[in-house]
Every structure is written in C-alpha cells, then in structure tokens.
Amino acid sequence: MKTRTAVIAAAAGLMGLSASADTVTMEYTGTGLGRTVRVSSPERSGTLFAGQLRHEVSSGTGIGASLAGQSILTYCIDIAQGVATRPTVFDVSRVDSNARSATEAALSRMVGHALDYAPNVRSNGEKRDFHAAVQLAVWEVIADFDATDGRGSLSIEQGRFEASQSNGRNIGGRLLDYVDDLFNAAMSGTGTGLAMTSSSRQDQIIPLTDPIIPAPTAAAMALVGVGGLASRRRR
Numbered sequence: 001m002k003t004r005t006a007v008i009a010a011a012a013g014l015m016g017l018s019a020s021a022d023t024v025t026m027e028y029t030g031t032g033l034g035r036t037v038r039v040s041s042p043e044r045s046g047t048l049f050a051g052q053l054r055h056e057v058s059s060g061t062g063i064g065a066s067l068a069g070q071s072i073l074t075y076c077i078d079i080a081q082g083v084a085t086r087p088t089v090f091d092v093s094r095v096d097s098n099a100r101s102a103t104e105a106a107l108s109r110m111v112g113h114a115l116d117y118a119p120n121v122r123s124n125g126e127k128r129d130f131h132a133a134v135q136l137a138v139w140e141v142i143a144d145f146d147a148t149d150g151r152g153s154l155s156i157e158q159g160r161f162e163a164s165q166s167n168g169r170n171i172g173g174r175l176l177d178y179v180d181d182l183f184n185a186a187m188s189g190t191g192t193g194l195a196m197t198s199s200s201r202q203d204q205i206i207p208l209t210d211p212i213i214p215a216p217t218a219a220a221m222a223l224v225g226v227g228g229l230a231s232r233r234r235r
Contacts, residue, residue, distance in 0.1 A: 022062030028083035035132035043080035050135040064092040078203035090196040102147035111207040112191015133178030
C-alpha cells in the first residue's frame with residue numbers, strides 16, 4: 001500500500017490523479033542519464049539514483065493511448081515507492097502550469113523549462129548532471145514548495161527533502177547551478193506534463209511538447225540538457 005506524507009499526497013491529489021479512462025500499462029526497464037546521490041526525507045532516505053527512468057509502455061487508453069508502444073523517459077514523483085518491475089496499469093493525468101494547485105503549477109513550469117532548454121547541453125557529463133538536477137528539483141518541489149514563500153521555500157540543503165553527493169559532501173558546481181535554475185523556472189512561465197500514478201508503484205511524470213503530444217522518446221534522448229543558467233542562489 002502506498003504510504004506518503006500529507007505534502008506528497010496533496011501534491012499528487014491536486015494533479016487530478018483519480019480513477020479515469022486515461023491509463024497506461026508500463027514497466028520499468030532501467031535508468032537513463034543521471035547521478036547517484038544521497039537523500040534524506042520522511043518518505044525515504046539513503047543512496048538513490050536521481051535522473052531519467054526508462055519505461056516501456058505496452059498499451060494505453062484516453063490520453064495514455066499516445067504513449068502506447070513507446071519507450072519513455074520519466075522522472076519519479078513518488079520517492080516512497082518502488083518502480084514497476086512488471087507491466088502495471090497507471091492512471092494518467094495532465095499537469096499544467098495554470099493549475100489551481102501551486103505545487104502542480106510549479107512542477108509543470110519546471111519540467112516545461114527543462115524540455116525547452118534540452119538541446120543546449122552537449123557533453124555526457126553535463127547531461128548526467130542535468131538529469132540528476134531535474135529529479136532532485138522535482139522531489140524538492142513536491143516535498144517543500146510553499147506558495148507563500150515561493151522561491152525561498154526551495155533548497156536541497158535544508159527542509160523536508162535534502163540531498164548530497166553519494167559520499168555525503170554537499171552538492172555544488174554545475175549540478176547545483178542546474179537545480180537553482182530549475183527552481184527559478186518553477187516560479188514563472190508555462191509547462192505541461194503527464195503524471196502516471198499507481199496505488200502500489202512509483203508515480204512518474206513526463207513533460208509534453210504541447211497539451212497532448214508526449215516529449216521525445218528514449219530513442220531521441222528526451223531532455224538532454226538545459227541552458228541560460230541563472231545565478232546560483234546561496235543560502
């Protein structure tokens with residue numbers, strides 16, 4: 001049975017994640033680009049992979065039909081659960097930057113920003129840092145975002161969710177720059193994604209190129225980078 005804190009449950013619930021005719025049947029098949037990090041949160045603590053997760057979609061209905069037969073790259077929006085290691089039915093819901101929920105809007109803007117700037121990072125090391133940053137930023141927004149404090153509520157160094165390098169040292173350099181840029185993007189702009197949720201398996205999100213078309217598949221290496229970094233925010 002899925003266990004979440006009120007913050008994560010609210011974030012998912014406000015994404016419209018209820019029983020519907022929109023579903024996908026998918027299975028986790030491995031990781032994409034990212035980094036191994038150490039995380040601490042009420043839901044889960046320890047050394048985890050942060051980055052792209054590859055899923056094979058065997059079928060879909062409603063909105064999910066556009067994903068059928070694709071290999072997609074997702075980000076986890078439910079740190080407490082394990083991935084779907086066998087074909088599992090997920091409910092599919094659209095998330096949007098115009099949402100009534102501030103958390104959903106922030107998350108949608110962030111993944112939209114990541115997709116928009118995807119072509120700008122070239123080297124493999126930069127791509128790994130970027131995708132790790134996207135995942136860390138997603139977890140932080142779900143765990144700690146407060147609409148009253150806005151950007152000031154987001155930090156991977158303090159709060160309900162914290163992250164460090166796998167050796168326990170603080171995350172810095174390019175990876176932290178990417179995280180900070182994503183947090184800034186969460187405050188304004190537009191973005192749309194699909195959230196895929198299950199009562200027993202790890203929930204996922206993918207960005208959309210428009211309200212109904214999924215982002216490029218694994219073959220196209222979706223979300224390969226980000227550019228236009230803002231200055232790093234220091235606490």
